[in-house]
Amino acid sequence: MPMSETVKHHADLLLIAFCELRVPQEVRDQVKMSHEFRANTVTLFEDRPRWNKPSEWVHMPIAQFRFDTKSGRWTLYCADRNSRWHLYELVSPTSNLGVLIREVDKDPTGIFFG
Secondary structure, X not given: OOOOHHHHXXXXXHHHHHHHHHOOHHHOOOOEEEEEEEXXXXXXXXXXXXXXXXXXXXXXXXXXXXXEOXXXXXXXXXXXXXXXXXXXXXXXXXXXXXXXXXXXHHOOOOOOOO
């Protein structure tokens, strides 16, 4: 069962705000943050100009939030160097997506932003 439009809209607003705050306006020609929904998953990306062709942007996965419609909880995943997803075990699944977004922002292990 897909997530409700209400849940999706709320997640969208939280992630738009996070992306806006994470990257200052004056450097957005060098780095941007974006997110994309697919079914019950929303993936956070960092976008940068390709080093050898600056007119093209590289879309790098940073974090993934998966929503379980039965429990109403979000779970956080991190990408490895091959863009495969792994459960991020330092924070428990929660109905409050903001908790997971703050964990990505803090990045205590360096897994999300290095």
